[in-house]
Amino acid sequence: MLTLDDFDYDLPPELIAQTALPDRAASRLLVARPEGLEDRGFRELPELLRPNDLLVFNDSRVLHARLFGQKQTGGQVEVMVERPLGDHAILAMIRASKSPKPGSRIRLMDAFEVEVTGRAGANGEFFLLRFPSDDTAVNYIERFGKLPLPPYIEHSADASDETRYQTVYARELGSVAAPTAGLHFDDALLASLEAKGIKRAFVTLHVGAGTFQPVREHDLSKHKMHREAYSIPQDTVEAIARTRASGGRLVCVGTTAMRALESAAQTGELKAGSAETGIFITPGYSFRVADALVTNFHLPKSTLLMLVSALAGTETIRAAYAHAVTQRYRFFSYGDAMLLERRD
Numbered sequence: 507m508l509t510l511d512d513f514d515y516d517l518p519p520e521l522i523a524q525t526a527l528p529d530r531a532a533s534r535l536l537v538a539r540p541e542g543l544e545d546r547g548f549r550e551l552p553e554l555l556r557p558n559d560l561l562v563f564n565d566s567r568v569l570h571a572r573l574f575g576q577k578q579t580g581g582q583v584e585v586m587v588e589r590p591l592g593d594h595a596i597l598a599m600i601r602a603s604k605s606p607k608p609g610s611r612i613r614l615m616d617a618f619e620v621e622v623t624g625r626a627g628a629n630g631e632f633f634l635l636r637f638p639s640d641d642t643a644v645n646y647i648e649r650f651g652k653l654p655l656p657p658y659i660e661h662s663a664d665a666s667d668e669t670r671y672q673t674v675y676a677r678e679l680g681s682v683a684a685p686t687a688g689l690h691f692d693d694a695l696l697a698s699l700e701a702k703g704i705k706r707a708f709v710t711l712h713v714g715a716g717t718f719q720p721v722r723e724h725d726l727s728k729h730k731m732h733r734e735a736y737s738i739p740q741d742t743v744e745a746i747a748r749t750r751a752s753g754g755r756l757v758c759v760g761t762t763a764m765r766a767l768e769s770a771a772q773t774g775e776l777k778a779g780s781a782e783t784g785i786f787i788t789p790g791y792s793f794r795v796a797d798a799l800v801t802n803f804h805l806p807k808s809t810l811l812m813l814v815s816a817l818a819g820t821e822t823i824r825a826a827y828a829h830a831v832t833q834r835y836r837f838f839s840y841g842d843a844m845l846l847e848r849r850d
Contacts, residue, residue, distance in 0.1 A: 508726040508788055512820070513811045515827050522658050523840035526670035530692040534835055534842040538818055538826040540849055545833065548690045548843055549698075551800070557703030558754030560745055561800075564685040564762045565708045567676035569644070570651030571715075575614035577606055585614065586654060587682055588632055588715045589735065593642045595623070597632045599715050606633070615650040628730060644679060654682050656839050657718060658805075670840075680712035680735070686839040687760035687801045705754075707745040711736040711766040711783075721807055731784040731809065736766040740778040746795070755797040761810050764817075767795040787813040789820055799846045803830060803837040818846040 527533060537544040537554060546554065555561075571587035581603055588597040606612060606622045612635070613619050620635040637643040653663035653671060663671065673688035674696075699706070716732025723729040746756055746767075758764040769783035770776055771794040786809065799817055804810040815823045826844065835842045 508812075510721055510724050510726065510807050513808070513815065514806045515824070515831075517806060517831060517837060521831065521834065521837045521841075523836040523838060523842075524659055524661065526666070526689065526840045530670075530674075530690055531695045533690050535845055536826060536830055536835060536842065537845045538822055539847050540819060540822055543826055543829050546845075549695060551695065551845070552698045552702045552704065554845055555699070555702070555704050555757065556755065558749065558752045559704050559757055560749040560754055561699065561704060561706045561757050561759055562742065562746075562763045562767065563673070563675060563688055563691075563706060563708050563759045564711050564766070565673075565675055565677050566681040566685060566710050566712050566762070567679045568653065568672055568681045568684050569679060570648050570653050571682040572652040572654040573614045573647070573650065574652075575612045575616075577602065577612055578610055583612055585612070585635070586715045587647060587651070589680065589682075589712060590642075590644050590647075591634070594637050594639055596635050596637065596643050596647070597626060598635055599631065600633050617650050618646060648679075656683060658838055659840070675708070678710045678712075678737075680710075682715050683713040683717055684839065685711070685713065685760045685762045687843060689840070690800075690843050691759070705745060705749065707739075707742040709736065709738050709742055709763055709766045711762040713762060721809060726788060726812070729786065729809075731786040733782045733784045734762075734765075735780070735782050736769060737780040738766060738770045738776070738778050743776055743778045746776060756795055757798040757800065758796045759800045761799070761801055761804075761813050764796050764799055764813070768793065771795050787816050789816045791816045793817065793848055797848050799844075799848075801844050801846065802839065803827065803835065803841055803844065805838065814844075814846060817848050819849040822846075822849065 531549040533548040535546045535548045573585040584601040586599045624634040626632045714734050769785045
């Protein structure tokens with residue numbers, strides 16, 4: 507039985523990166539293989555991959571999903587968008603001294619009002635909000651909202667974050683957190699990868715606010731994952747088939763790209779299309795698509811730490827994280843990266 511304690515580690519708080527490096531590709535890269543660990547730089551990634559390998563990126567773009575407001579009673583609220591629901595409604599998490607009731611209204615950013623129409627989620631943790639009908643909810647959010655940074659980053663988003671907390675290839679608006687493994691890529695590095703014959707393809711998985719929720723079950727078999735929307739283009743399915751035929755490897759850039767692909771291949775055959783995933787990958791999982799993974803370092807006791815342990819092996823990950831702490835790597839969203847190979 508896997509428990510939460512199997513995925514804990516000690517992290518000095520000063521190793522949590524609070525700001526992004528000025529140069530995206532200047533991050534360090536820890537290469538973790540069963541045979542050992544290697545300290546490299548992220549700009550060296552083309553040397554570590556092979557011609558005909560395929561990098562699969564998540565092209566989701568972060569919404570300005572954090573909004574502040576006031577209830578009709580005068581109480582202050584903070585709204586974190588979970589996802590848009592059509593043109594004029596959203597699913598959201600609300601922080602307030604007392605939860606707003608269905609039928610009540612909230613004035614957001616001192617600019618417009620939304621109506622609370624109900625609750626949703628397994629434990630009613632989300633609220634349904636209806637926006638004004640004169641424009642789309644997404645346009646209101648982008649116009650008035652704030653860029654949401656993870657809770658372990660201690661400053662509010664500034665002008666630098668507006669650029670650095672988006673990947674250079676982000677295009678499909680819908681996430682409330684960046685697919686952070688992609689933050690290390692700049693245009694020069696992408697060109698270097700292409701020059702070496704390393705191909706690229708895209709999927710879309712919109713990261714929801716549930717990604718920051720802690721695992722509350724000690725027995726992991728009882729944990730229920732939050733659900734996220736994803737889309738796999740037919741072009742990507744065909745690119746993966748060509749990669750397999752040429753002997754190349756499928757390298758996911760980030761756990762979100764991996765979760766989307768593994769979800770779409772649950773029947774055994776990778777299929778294009780759009781759906782929702784609640785896939786929970788833990789050690790013992792049999793990977794159907796991914797051969798390797800570019801990823802950042804993940805929080806203790808998190809589902810993403812469980813995912814990377816499933817791919818590379820629990821002992822490999824434990825050794826890698828202990829090494830990263832000793833060598834003073836930078837952790838989490840604005841931190842350094844890892845390259846992991848699937849343990850066969």
